[in-house]
Amino acid sequence: MANDKQDKTHFGYKTVESEKKEELVADVFHSVASKYDIMNDVMSFGVHRLWKRFTIESAAARPGMKILDIAGGTGDLSAKFSQIVGDSGQVILADINDSMLKVGRDKLRNQGFVSNIRYVQANAEALPFPDNQFDIITIAFGLRNVTDKDAALRSMLRVLKPGGKLLILEFSKPTNEMMRKAYDFYSFKVIPKMGSMIANDSGSYEYLSESIRMHPDQDTLKQMMDEAGFDQTDYINMTNGVVALHRGYKF
Template identity: 55%
Template sequence: MSEEDSRTHFGYQQVPIEEKQQRVRAVFDSVADRYDVMNDLMSLGIHRLWKRRAISLAGVRRGQHVLDLASGTGDLAASFAQIVGTSGRVIMSDINQAMLMHGRERLDNRGIVGNLEYILANAEHLPFANNSFDCVTIAFGLRNVTHKQEALNEMQRVLRPGGRALVLEFSHPTNAPLQRIYDLYSFSVLPLLGRCVAGDSDSYRYLAESIRMHPDQPHLLSMLEQAGLERCEFFNLTGGIVAIHRGYKL
């Protein structure tokens, strides 16, 4: 393996592949306690609408089995648990233990128990059998995965035939004026908010950089197709600042 092949991006930095996971974990360890507050501040609350749209496009029904990767504090998992009911099952999974524990405490406090499980797992190597889930989702987590194609391959593997994979992620604005405003906000306002609210500007600078390094909408669509998913499509939200990609295992 060449030196170039042994490195990957962490934001705009090039780091050894084996270091990226540790660095991402440190970012989310740092922000876990203020994660929900920062989400509301950063997006002016619009992230709730993005997630609501993702839940609608997931098409989850009563009695189904759902896997929510990079689940964070569990917004999608909580909604899915209510939809599938007592005859269904939702697994809330994250690679970061601090985020998973914070999410579990949050959902326990809301009384969402019974059909919800919590599993610490790496999206690139899922500890589940083939054809296990009716729906697999990942919201605002794929950009932090070192080997994104491997994670998408795993999502396809654990889906049942007829199941849906859904990726909700920051993406690339579809017009230049919006891109300029978005860049100004991302690199000036976000780190300032991070410093004032979470006491951590570096983590939110990484957030802005990781979004810019994430594949654009057509590229990510081709990655879903490469994973073996079919009928793949994407939906731009808020001018492409966020996109939802969906594909089916047929």
């Protein structure tokens, strides 16, 4: 029975074979990649830019640093980090989905980001980098789509340098009951309709709303980071807990 349980995972509210989830998530992001940026702005009323700005400020990156942006998608964080670390530093924009990676690469190259950004298709559960490589790792709105989150956290810890910092920006659990009810209505009644109108795809946005509800809450994710070996873990709620920024260090 234990093996059966380990072989199953959730894809939104559905229970699926663990080995199938990666493919199902890939289909979602292949579908939404071309409209990803526009949908982010519309769905969050632009507030996602403030959440990401706070994440960048919390990273406290400096010139010369090496930064890994996991699930970097269309490159919002990578673009800013590229400017901060300069020619003496490096940013790696990693994403498991080649459609998202191509959209991000084309967008950043068109904006003139060429010299210090690399693009790597990578699974967060088994990052293809040597140990102790990065000063900072970020993963923004990507961890909830990972099948084995514990393996991903261990993989991130492995490739961080001693003294390095992990930042996880992710949708979480609202701390206010009124906000929770309003958020549920918006997520399940409004967002899929937006997805249908703008991206011609309501199903993918239904999955995204469900995946948020299945993601570990703030304290559970902090505990998972502790168990993976991170030190001084904490989190900061934003927008009444709709989003949380988790932080942890490698010592």
